[in-house]
Amino acid sequence: AQSVTQPDIHITVSEGASLELRCNYSYGATPYLFWYVQSPGQGLQLLLKYFSGDTLVQGIKGFEAEFKRSQSSFNLRKPSVHWSDAAEYFCAVGFSGGADGLTFGKGTHLIIQP
Amino acid sequence: DAGVTQSPTHLIKTRGQQVTLRCSPISGHKSVSWYQQVLGQGPQFIFQYYEKEERGRGNFPDRFSARQFPNYSSELNVNALLLGDSALYLCASSPGTGWNSPLHFGNGTRLTVT
Numbered sequence: 522a523q524s525v526t527q528p529d530i531h532i533t534v535s536e537g538a539s540l541e542l543r544c545n546y547s548y549g550a551t552p553y554l555f556w557y558v559q560s561p562g563q564g565l566q567l568l569l570k571y572f573s574g575d576t577l578v579q580g581i582k583g584f585e586a587e588f589k590r591s592q593s594s595f596n597l598r599k600p601s602v603h604w605s606d607a608a609e610y611f612c613a614v615g616f617s618g619g620a621d622g623l624t625f626g627k628g629t630h631l632i633i634q635p
Numbered sequence: 636d637a638g639v640t641q642s643p644t645h646l647i648k649t650r651g652q653q654v655t656l657r658c659s660p661i662s663g664h665k666s667v668s669w670y671q672q673v674l675g676q677g678p679q680f681i682f683q684y685y686e687k688e689e690r691g692r693g694n695f696p697d698r699f700s701a702r703q704f705p706n707y708s709s710e711l712n713v714n715a716l717l718l719g720d721s722a723l724y725l726c727a728s729s730p731g732t733g734w735n736s737p738l739h740f741g742n743g744t745r746l747t748v749t
Binding site: 553555557562563565566567570572611613615620622623624625626627628 | 670676693725738739
């Protein structure tokens with residue numbers, strides 16, 4: 522069965538510092554890959570997605586992610602974080618057809634230090 | 636444009652009771668999906684409906700059911716509530732069923748079972 526692993530439950534970063542959130546997936550083929558962000562009491566907002574083509578994808582709010590097939594990874598990055606980036610971040614994978622829904626990781630809680 | 640709207644926002648029920656959660660998709664979206672998010676975990680897929688038909692179902696017991704109406708709104712029903720059903724229930728809509736149409740999530744319904 523497919524699975525998504527986000528190895529870091531919590532990450533603390535100073536404001537203005539760079540950020541990398543890790544995501545690994547287990548699946549026989551290249552899945553559709555997504556990063557979502559969830560602020561307290563809110564639903565999920567799509568940051569970016571990867572389907573095919575260029576392995577470096579740009580998203581909203583200055584985020585980017587790189588797909589590495591050899592490592593089955595899809596890590597999220599941001600060059601300089603802002604206090605408003607504090608939130609829960611979820612990596613998710615979807616499979617052809619979409620009828621099985623998205624499989625989410627357990628999330629990484631991002632804390633921004635002043 | 637209005638996003639995905641869910642009602643109610645919060646709900647408290649007693650074990651053994653039944654609950655109905657409602658979702659209105661973004662205008663023009665024909666697919667609605669439901670996810671359960673237990674505290675501290677990533678969302679877990681429950682159902683997908685498209686054009687009023689069930690297109691996918693996650694690993695949830697038969698106590699969970701859903702339907703989609705001609706206006707594409709949807710209801711999620713849970714019977715014989717258990718304490719473990721306490722969670723944030725998220726509805727998401729998309730124009731179609733493939734992942735080229737990413738999901739747009741509502742803010743969820745927080746269900747507490749006592």
